[in-house]
Amino acid sequence: MHVAHSSALGARPASGTPAPSLTRRHAPAPTPAPLLRHPRPLGATPSPLPPSPSGTNPPPASPPPPAKQPPAVLLDDARTQAFMSWARGPASIKFSGVRPSTFGGVRGLAASADLAPERLLVEVPRRSALVLAPAARNGAPGLVTDAWWKGAPWFAKMGAMLIEQKRASGASPLGPWVAQLPQDPAVPALWSDQQVAALQYPHLIQLVREQQKEWRDLYDTLKREGVAAGASPPSREEFQWALAVVRSRTFSGPYIGSTLSDRLRLAGVVGALVAANTALGLADLATSASAALAVLVFNVLYELLLSQSLKQYAICPLIDLFNHSGTVQSEVSYNYFGDSYEVVAAREFKQGEQVFISYGAQSNDSLMQFYGFSEQDNPKDVYVLRDTARWLAAFPPAPLAPTRLAALRASSLGGALEQVVVQREGFPPEALQALRFLLAPEGEAAKGVAAFDKPGPPEAEALLAAALAHLVGAELGALGSSLQEDQALLAGAGPAEGKGKRRALSGPEAAAVAFRAEKKKVLAGVLSSLGA
Ligand SMILES: C[S@@+](CC[C@H](N)C(=O)[O-])C[C@H]1O[C@@H](n2cnc3c(N)ncnc32)[C@H](O)[C@@H]1O
Numbered sequence: 001m002h003v004a005h006s007s008a009l010g011a012r013p014a015s016g017t018p019a020p021s022l023t024r025r026h027a028p029a030p031t032p033a034p035l036l037r038h039p040r041p042l043g044a045t046p047s048p049l050p051p052s053p054s055g056t057n058p059p060p061a062s063p064p065p066p067a068k069q070p071p072a073v074l075l076d077d078a079r080t081q082a083f084m085s086w087a088r089g090p091a092s093i094k095f096s097g098v099r100p101s102t103f104g105g106v107r108g109l110a111a112s113a114d115l116a117p118e119r120l121l122v123e124v125p126r127r128s129a130l131v132l133a134p135a136a137r138n139g140a141p142g143l144v145t146d147a148w149w150k151g152a153p154w155f156a157k158m159g160a161m162l163i164e165q166k167r168a169s170g171a172s173p174l175g176p177w178v179a180q181l182p183q184d185p186a187v188p189a190l191w192s193d194q195q196v197a198a199l200q201y202p203h204l205i206q207l208v209r210e211q212q213k214e215w216r217d218l219y220d221t222l223k224r225e226g227v228a229a230g231a232s233p234p235s236r237e238e239f240q241w242a243l244a245v246v247r248s249r250t251f252s253g254p255y256i257g258s259t260l261s262d263r264l265r266l267a268g269v270v271g272a273l274v275a276a277n278t279a280l281g282l283a284d285l286a287t288s289a290s291a292a293l294a295v296l297v298f299n300v301l302y303e304l305l306l307s308q309s310l311k312q313y314a315i316c317p318l319i320d321l322f323n324h325s326g327t328v329q330s331e332v333s334y335n336y337f338g339d340s341y342e343v344v345a346a347r348e349f350k351q352g353e354q355v356f357i358s359y360g361a362q363s364n365d366s367l368m369q370f371y372g373f374s375e376q377d378n379p380k381d382v383y384v385l386r387d388t389a390r391w392l393a394a395f396p397p398a399p400l401a402p403t404r405l406a407a408l409r410a411s412s413l414g415g416a417l418e419q420v421v422v423q424r425e426g427f428p429p430e431a432l433q434a435l436r437f438l439l440a441p442e443g444e445a446a447k448g449v450a451a452f453d454k455p456g457p458p459e460a461e462a463l464l465a466a467a468l469a470h471l472v473g474a475e476l477g478a479l480g481s482s483l484q485e486d487q488a489l490l491a492g493a494g495p496a497e498g499k500g501k502r503r504a505l506s507g508p509e510a511a512a513v514a515f516r517a518e519k520k521k522v523l524a525g526v527l528s529s530l531g532a
Pocket residue numbers: 001106107108182185186248249320321322323324325370371372373
């Protein structure tokens with residue numbers, strides 16, 4: 001994880017996934033600065049839509065109460081014990097108030113006592129984390145060539161570092177942490193075609209296919225030309241395992257080039273130069289001291305500027321056992337003074353309760369793609385409708401003229417209906433504008449797309465609302481099962497197989513069904529907000 005799981009930054013990278021973001025603590029503060037965020041795709045959490053006067057976008061609903069959590073079962077197997085002794089001992093990880101446990105079969109951290117808000121829960125020295133600094137030299141020289149390293153995306157570099165640590169086993173400084181990592185990080189990129197298809201949702205299926213291809217290509221390039229002389233190439237499965245672990249546990253944030261001790265060292269050197277300068281009579285004390293001050297101030301400002309554009313990535317043992325909840329604020333942060341990553345309780349936790357952190361505001365699309373789970377009633381959830389105009393071809397009151405569609409495509413809103421990010425609160429303004437234009441009578445449409453940025457007369461808005469309900473309904477109808485069927489499957493009451501026997505859903509199947517049920521809830525929410 002990150003000092004907070006990274007959030008999207010800048011344009012979507014070639015890797016198709018945004019990087020997580022870290023923040024650092026400049027000074028002890030009553031509330032910790034968020035550090036690192038888990039990376040997530042851009043556009044996954046759009047800002048709330050403004051209510052539209054036409055009623056197509058109603059005011060946002062208040063968030064649902066948090067779901068009831070299963071009880072904690074203490075984890076005390078040999079691997080966990082070895083990991084915790086390593087954490088306490090050689091890794092110098094400080095932790096109090098949390099202990100590894102499982103919750104309904106999912107590993108996480110439970111409060112071992114009642115925890116007050118602001119309590120420091122875990123502090124991991126940077127040396128005990130797997131960290132990728134910007135422009136870092138080859139971090140896995142025993143496995144990959146420098147040329148491969150230079151061209152690889154951040155998560156592949158960290159994957160190579162992880163594989164190297166894994167191969168070193170007992171000799172790796174991170175060995176006991178690596179040994180207890182999940183064998184099967186069940187993210188969709190590692191699923192079969194059938195399991196991916198069970199997601200039903202065309203947008204995520206497409207993203208997962210692209211990710212699978214990207215990972216295949218990365219592996220092929222590594223095997224073909226990136227393996228260091230004398231090293232044996234990783235198997236495809238080993239490489240994919242490493243990428244999945246990295247993508248589900250890394251936090252990212254601004255990169256701070258120097259630690260406090262680096263700065264103190266620099267100040268010492270500059271101070272010594274001032275003293276030597278003065279002693280040798282090269283300049284008087286005041287001149288030397290002001291030059292020294294200028295150097296130190298420049299150094300600090302330069303790094304602050306750099307930190308805005310450079311990013312670091314970190315997986316922090318033990319912190320990476322916190323599960324995510326969209327309802328808590330705790331994030332991972334970097335403590336500049338301690339050169340460590342830490343998590344502070346953002347609220348009170350009762351003994352035995354699962355202690356969550358936030359991987360950043362994420363829709364179920366990114367939670368499912370990168371972490372393999374979805375949140376029930378996630379207020380950040382969206383439904384990305386692809387190629388929306390295709391549903392309008394069969395919209396009875398106003399079948400779409402191909403010439404109008406061509407005019408839209410040639411306009412400034414040409415792409416507005418290709419991927420429409422629909423929230424429970426409704427449709428984005430550009431999509432509404434594009435649809436108004438498509439549905440307008442000939443004479444009105446001649447004014448051009450720009451004339452449709454505001455709600456039109458009541459009949460036109462009623463037609464728009466009917467078109468929105470039609471295309472949401474058509475999408476829902478094409479998904480392959482109903483919300484009720486999905487809920488029955490999750491409750492174990494799905495269609496019987498053979499002689500009345502019901503097959504239990506596998507982990508990926510259950511995750512896919514839970515995910516698609518949430519997507520249907522988003523669409524159903526949009527329909528009900530449209531009064532349909
Ligand atoms: C950073 S790890 C957290 C620790 C992890 N559960 C473990 O056993 O190592 C992220 C992974 O934890 C799981 N996870 C995190 N939050 C979850 C949640 N709210 N519900 C279900 N699984 C979750 C997912 O498998 C995700 O890929």
